[in-house]
Amino acid sequence: MVSKRGRIDTFVAKRLQIPKKMVRNLIASEQLFIDGHQVLTADTQIDEFSLIECQGNVLQQRQRAYWMLNKPKGVVSATIDNQHVTALDLLAGIDKDLLHIAGRLDLNSTGLLLITNDAKWSQRLMAPKSKVTKRYLVTLANPIDSTYVAAFAQGMWFEYEGITTQPAKLTVLSKHQAMVELKEGKYHQIKRMFGRFQNPVIELHRESVGEIRLDDELGEGEFRALSTAEIHSINVNASV
Incomplete structure (x- = not known):
């Protein structure tokens, strides 16, 4: 099994069913965070264990088991x-x-x-x-x-x-x-x-x-x- 890595904008667009342009707006308005850190660029890499939060809502939170x-x-x-x-x-x-x-x-x-x-x-x-x-x-x-x-x-x-x-x-x-x-x-x-x-x-x-x-x-x-x-x-x- 391969670790699932990818871009933050792709993940959020799919998760929220919104265009990537709107994801870039969320980034610009400082509303998107990975592991508690503000996302600065749309191509920031994430994996299946990244804690992803948007506008105070958790989009992904998975613990290693x-x-x-x-x-x-x-x-x-x-x-x-x-x-x-x-x-x-x-x-x-x-x-x-x-x-x-x-x-x-x-x-x-x-x-x-x-x-x-x-x-x-x-x-x-x-x-x-x-x-x-x-x-x-x-x-x-x-x-x-x-x-x-x-x-x-x-x-x-x-x-x-x-x-x-x-x-x-x-x-x-x-x-x-x-x-x-x-x-x-x-x-x-x-x-x-x-x-x-x-x-x-x-x-x-x-x-x-x-x-x-x-x-x-x-x-x-x-x-x-x-x-x-x-x-x-x-x-x-x-x-x-």
Whole structure:
């Protein structure tokens, strides 16, 4: 999702259904303000979080929102779906205006899902240059051993995309469980990597994204707002 930037005169003209000439008159008569500051030119840039006031009336006032959801199986990582319950459907009582999912999980995967209305934040989170680590607990149908570790560390050739995956860290926890850490997120990447060993993934559970860990107190389908530290961890650690 892209941050919605644009000119103040275009926004006000559309919002009030008036010609842009009238907007310029409002500016000249010192009746238009952005974030408490008087607008001086018609081409002043705004975004979806700008506080816009005209003649004492608020035309736009939107707060940034950041949520973590403990996604259950059978819930689709989408804003709208005609067949399945969506992640946004679970955010009961929350203003869903401009909310989108930052880093999806497939239908049967579970765990940490991040939802926000801040497009710039989610872009920093998901951009390949940011190299934010995502950690997953994986349960396999067949036994695994140390040979998997080297294969994941070397990266794997994905013919469909024509790329070799970045090195991934695999830690064997038991015969049928492993912890996988990735800095990218190709389509069904973990399932495809284990598929090279003809070993189907039975369960895939995301535990963390960067320094944001799934809250142990959240039951399946429950959510909470991110803390200030969690929000800023993405801004600090992302390199874009």
